[in-house]
Amino acid sequence: MKKIKLLFLSIFFIGAAAFAQEKRITQQGHTNQNKFKQLKDLLATPNSQHTASGAPGINYxxxxxxxxxxxxxxxxxxxxxxxxxxxxxxxxxxxxxxxxxxxxxxxxxxxxxxxxxxxxxxxxxxxxxxxxxxxxxxxxxxxxxxxxxxxxxxxxxxxxxxxxxxxxxxxxxxxxxxxxxxxxxxxxxxxxxxxxxxxxxxxxxxxxxxxxxxxxxxxxxxxxxxxxxxxxxxxxxxxxxxxxxFGDYTVNITTPDDHMLGATGVLQNEKEVLTKKESKRLAIARKTFDKPVIIRTQKEATKIEKSKSKKTKTWKFVAKNVRDYAFASSRKFIWDAQAVDINGRTVMAYSLYSKEANPLYGDHSTRSVVQTLKTYSKYTFDYPYHKAISVDGQMGMEYPQICFNPGRPDLEDGGYSDRQKYRTIGVTIHEVGHNFFPMIVNSDERQWTWMDEGLNSYMQMLAMMEYEEDYPLRRGLPKNIVKYMSGDQSKIAPIMSKGDNVYSFGNNAYGKPATALWILRETIMGKELFDHAFKTYSQRWMFKHPTPADFFRTMEDASGIDLDWFWRGWFYTTDVTDIGIKGVKKFSMKENENDVEFIEDTSKGLGFAKKHSKYHYEITYNKPGGLVMPIIVEFTYKDGSKERKTYPAQIWRYNDKEISKVFSSTKEISNITIDPDLETADVDTSNNSWPKQQKNKFEKFKNKVKG
Known part of the structure; x- marks a missing residue:
C-alpha cells in the first residue's frame, strides 16, 4: 500500500511539474509583431551621408x-x-x-x-x-x-x-x-x-x-x-x-546629311546642321507658348525620305550634369516645337516623328511634353534643362532630355481611336516624366525599380488629369490594383523586390507603388501635407542618389506623420486590405437617478431610443486582410441624409483582428457602408455594408470595384 501511495505521489508531482512546464511555455515571450512597430529593423542605420531625417548629410x-x-x-x-x-x-x-x-x-x-x-x-x-x-x-x-x-x-x-x-x-x-x-x-x-x-x-x-x-x-x-x-x-x-x-558630355554624332536628329544636350552648331528655313521656324517656336510650331513639315520629310544622301554631317552637343546620353536620327522625321514657361524661364518641348505617326503625334505629342513639364515642375522642382524631346520610337523608354514613345493611328481612315489617343498621351507623359525620376532624382533602378517607375506613375496621374478633364485613369487608382493584390500569392512579391525577380512587373513596380502614393495623398495624409513632403524629397535629392530609406524618412520628416506602418505593410509585404462590418448592436439610453443605463435593443423599433435624444450603435469592425488601414464609414440615416467618419489606421494598434466603436446620433441609421468611394483597395466588398446587401445589389457594387 505504501508503494502504491508513493507511486501515486510520484505521478502527481510529475504531472504537476509537466503542467507547470506547459504553463511556462505558454507564457514565454515573443517578438514584436505589432503592425505599428517602427521600421528600424528594416531600414539602414542613418549616418552622415544619409541622415535620420531622410536628407543628404554633411558628408554626402x-x-x-x-x-x-x-x-x-x-x-x-x-x-x-x-x-x-x-x-x-x-x-x-x-x-x-x-x-x-x-x-x-x-x-x-x-x-x-x-x-x-x-x-x-x-x-x-x-x-x-x-x-x-x-x-x-x-x-x-x-x-x-x-x-x-x-x-x-x-x-x-x-x-x-x-x-x-x-x-x-x-x-x-x-x-x-x-x-x-x-x-x-x-x-x-x-x-x-x-x-x-x-x-x-x-x-x-x-x-x-x-x-x-x-x-x-x-x-x-x-x-x-x-x-x-x-x-x-x-x-x-x-x-x-x-x-x-552624373557628369558632363561633349558628343559629336556623324549621320547621313539628310537626317534630322535629336539628342541630349545643347546643340552647338545649329547653322551647320539645319537649313535656314528650319532655323527661322525654330526661332519663332522659341517665342510661341500656345501651340506647336512645325520646324520640318510632313511634306518636306516625305520628299527627303525618297532619296538617300551620300554625304554626312556632324551634330555637336554639350550636356552638363546629366546621368546618361541618348539620341534619335532619321531622314523621315517631322519636327515640331513649342516654348514652355517654367516660372519665367523658357524650356523647349520638341517632337520628332515619321508620317506614319501623324496626325496622332502632331495632335498630342508636344502638347503632352508641355503638360508634363508644367505639372511635374509644380509638384517637385522647376525643370532644370533647356529642352525635352518626344520621339516616335514605338516603345516606352526614357533618357535625359529625350524619350522614345509609341503611338500610330489605328483607324482605317488614318485617324485614331480614343484608346490609342490616351495610350499615346499616357506613355508620353510617363516617359517625359522620367526626366524628373530618375534622370534628376537619381535612384538606383537596377535595385529599386519602384523608386522611379512607381513615383513617376503617380506623378503621371496628376499630369494626365491636368491634360484633360475626366481623363480616363487606369493604373494608380485603388480599385484598379485590387485584382492584382488579391491574386495568387505565389505569383506576387513585395514592392521592395528587385525587378528582375518579380512575376507581375507592371503591377509590382508601377501600379501598386503609384496606388500607395495616391492613397497616402487622398486618404491618409491629405493633399497639403503629402504635396509638401513629396516636394521636399524631390528637392532634397535633385542630382543625388536617394535610397528607399531616404524617401520613407523624408515623407515622415516633412509631414509630421508616422508612416512606418504604411511602408511596412504596402512595401515590405503582400498583405491586402479587407475591412468588414462584423456586427451592429443598437442601444437605448435610460437615465436613472445616479447613473445612465444602456439597454441593447433587439427590436425593429428601437424601443427606448424613441423616448430619448440619441441613438447609440456599437459597431464591430473586423479585418480579414493583413493591412491596417483607416476605416472610412458612411452612415445613411432614415431621412436619407448621410454622414462620414474616418477612423485613423491606428485604431487597430491594440487588436489587429477586430475592434468595436460606438457611434451616437440624434437620427436613426438605416445603412452603414465601409469605404464607399473605394479609396483603400479593399479586396472584398461583400462585408462592407450593414445590413448586408442582397446579392443583386452587391453584384453592382462588385462590378464597380472591377471598374
Missing part, C-alpha cells in the same frame, strides 16, 4: 564622370562606331583599385546568358512578329566589340570583361579627390527593335528603305560607386534598368 559625396565621344551612325550597315575619353572623379573618401564599366549591349552578344535565364514552351499559336523575335532565322551578332582600352598616353589598360560588366584595373590606386582618364574604342551592330525587341535600336520602313534610329545604352559607361552599395555592378539582364553617375 558622389562620383562624377565626364565623357567626350565621337560617334558615327552607319545607316548602310546599321552599325555604330564610337571613340570615347572618360574622366572619372573620385569624390568619395575611399581609395579605389579598379573601376566598373557597364556594357549593356552585351546582353545581345552571341554568348549572352540573358536568353538562358527565361523559361519557355512551344506555343499553340504565335503572332508572326513575335515568332521572328522568339525563333529568329539567324542569330544576331550583337554586343560591344571593344577594339581598344587605353590610357591617355596610348598604352594598353588592363581590363576584364564579365558579361555586361567590364572591370578597369587601375595602374595605381585612385585616392580620394583624384581623377583618372582613359579611352575606349568600340562598335556594335544595331538591333531592329521592332523584330528583335530592345530598349533602343532601329525600325525599318520598306517603302523607301529608311530607318528610324532611337539609340541608347550605346556606349560603355561607368557604374555607380557609393557608400550604400559600393559598386553597383549587378549584371544587366534586360529588365531592371540603370544606376549611373
Amino acid at each position: 559625396t558622389q562620383q562624377k564622370v565626364d565623357y567626350v565621344m565621337d560617334i558615327v551612325l552607319d545607316d548602310e550597315n546599321q552599325r555604330i562606331t564610337g571613340k570615347e575619353t572618360i574622366v572619372y572623379h573620385n569624390n568619395s573618401k575611399d581609395q579605389l583599385t579598379y573601376l566598373w564599366v557597364q556594357l549593356d549591349q552585351n546582353m545581345r552578344a552571341k554568348d549572352s546568358k540573358t536568353p538562358d535565364i527565361s523559361t519557355n514552351k512551344v506555343p499553340k499559336k504565335l503572332n508572326k512578329r513575335w515568332f521572328k523575335r522568339v525563333f529568329p532565322d539567324n542569330s544576331f551578332d550583337g554586343g560591344f566589340k571593344i577594339t581598344s582600352v587605353k590610357n591617355t598616353d596610348g598604352s594598353n589598360l588592363s581590363h576584364t570583361i564579365n558579361q555586361t560588366m567590364m572591370r578597369i584595373n587601375l595602374p595605381k590606386p585612385l585616392k580620394s579627390g583624384e581623377t583618372f582618364s582613359f579611352k575606349i574604342d568600340w562598335w556594335y551592330n544595331i538591333n531592329n527593335h521592332r523584330t528583335q525587341g530592345g530598349r533602343s535600336g532601329y525600325e525599318h520602313f520598306t517603302e523607301n528603305g529608311n530607318n528610324n534610329y532611337v539609340i541608347a545604352q550605346f556606349f560603355p559607361r561607368l557604374c555607380v560607386y557609393d557608400n550604400v552599395e559600393g559598386w553597383q555592378n549587378d549584371q544587366f539582364w534586360g529588365r531592371s534598368e540603370f544606376a549611373l553617375e
Whole structure:
C-alpha cells in the first residue's frame, strides 16, 4: 500500500511539474509583431551621408564622370562606331583599385546568358512578329566589340570583361579627390527593335528603305560607386534598368546629311546642321507658348525620305550634369516645337516623328511634353534643362532630355481611336516624366525599380488629369490594383523586390507603388501635407542618389506623420486590405437617478431610443486582410441624409483582428457602408455594408470595384 501511495505521489508531482512546464511555455515571450512597430529593423542605420531625417548629410559625396565621344551612325550597315575619353572623379573618401564599366549591349552578344535565364514552351499559336523575335532565322551578332582600352598616353589598360560588366584595373590606386582618364574604342551592330525587341535600336520602313534610329545604352559607361552599395555592378539582364553617375558630355554624332536628329544636350552648331528655313521656324517656336510650331513639315520629310544622301554631317552637343546620353536620327522625321514657361524661364518641348505617326503625334505629342513639364515642375522642382524631346520610337523608354514613345493611328481612315489617343498621351507623359525620376532624382533602378517607375506613375496621374478633364485613369487608382493584390500569392512579391525577380512587373513596380502614393495623398495624409513632403524629397535629392530609406524618412520628416506602418505593410509585404462590418448592436439610453443605463435593443423599433435624444450603435469592425488601414464609414440615416467618419489606421494598434466603436446620433441609421468611394483597395466588398446587401445589389457594387 505504501508503494502504491508513493507511486501515486510520484505521478502527481510529475504531472504537476509537466503542467507547470506547459504553463511556462505558454507564457514565454515573443517578438514584436505589432503592425505599428517602427521600421528600424528594416531600414539602414542613418549616418552622415544619409541622415535620420531622410536628407543628404554633411558628408554626402558622389562620383562624377565626364565623357567626350565621337560617334558615327552607319545607316548602310546599321552599325555604330564610337571613340570615347572618360574622366572619372573620385569624390568619395575611399581609395579605389579598379573601376566598373557597364556594357549593356552585351546582353545581345552571341554568348549572352540573358536568353538562358527565361523559361519557355512551344506555343499553340504565335503572332508572326513575335515568332521572328522568339525563333529568329539567324542569330544576331550583337554586343560591344571593344577594339581598344587605353590610357591617355596610348598604352594598353588592363581590363576584364564579365558579361555586361567590364572591370578597369587601375595602374595605381585612385585616392580620394583624384581623377583618372582613359579611352575606349568600340562598335556594335544595331538591333531592329521592332523584330528583335530592345530598349533602343532601329525600325525599318520598306517603302523607301529608311530607318528610324532611337539609340541608347550605346556606349560603355561607368557604374555607380557609393557608400550604400559600393559598386553597383549587378549584371544587366534586360529588365531592371540603370544606376549611373552624373557628369558632363561633349558628343559629336556623324549621320547621313539628310537626317534630322535629336539628342541630349545643347546643340552647338545649329547653322551647320539645319537649313535656314528650319532655323527661322525654330526661332519663332522659341517665342510661341500656345501651340506647336512645325520646324520640318510632313511634306518636306516625305520628299527627303525618297532619296538617300551620300554625304554626312556632324551634330555637336554639350550636356552638363546629366546621368546618361541618348539620341534619335532619321531622314523621315517631322519636327515640331513649342516654348514652355517654367516660372519665367523658357524650356523647349520638341517632337520628332515619321508620317506614319501623324496626325496622332502632331495632335498630342508636344502638347503632352508641355503638360508634363508644367505639372511635374509644380509638384517637385522647376525643370532644370533647356529642352525635352518626344520621339516616335514605338516603345516606352526614357533618357535625359529625350524619350522614345509609341503611338500610330489605328483607324482605317488614318485617324485614331480614343484608346490609342490616351495610350499615346499616357506613355508620353510617363516617359517625359522620367526626366524628373530618375534622370534628376537619381535612384538606383537596377535595385529599386519602384523608386522611379512607381513615383513617376503617380506623378503621371496628376499630369494626365491636368491634360484633360475626366481623363480616363487606369493604373494608380485603388480599385484598379485590387485584382492584382488579391491574386495568387505565389505569383506576387513585395514592392521592395528587385525587378528582375518579380512575376507581375507592371503591377509590382508601377501600379501598386503609384496606388500607395495616391492613397497616402487622398486618404491618409491629405493633399497639403503629402504635396509638401513629396516636394521636399524631390528637392532634397535633385542630382543625388536617394535610397528607399531616404524617401520613407523624408515623407515622415516633412509631414509630421508616422508612416512606418504604411511602408511596412504596402512595401515590405503582400498583405491586402479587407475591412468588414462584423456586427451592429443598437442601444437605448435610460437615465436613472445616479447613473445612465444602456439597454441593447433587439427590436425593429428601437424601443427606448424613441423616448430619448440619441441613438447609440456599437459597431464591430473586423479585418480579414493583413493591412491596417483607416476605416472610412458612411452612415445613411432614415431621412436619407448621410454622414462620414474616418477612423485613423491606428485604431487597430491594440487588436489587429477586430475592434468595436460606438457611434451616437440624434437620427436613426438605416445603412452603414465601409469605404464607399473605394479609396483603400479593399479586396472584398461583400462585408462592407450593414445590413448586408442582397446579392443583386452587391453584384453592382462588385462590378464597380472591377471598374
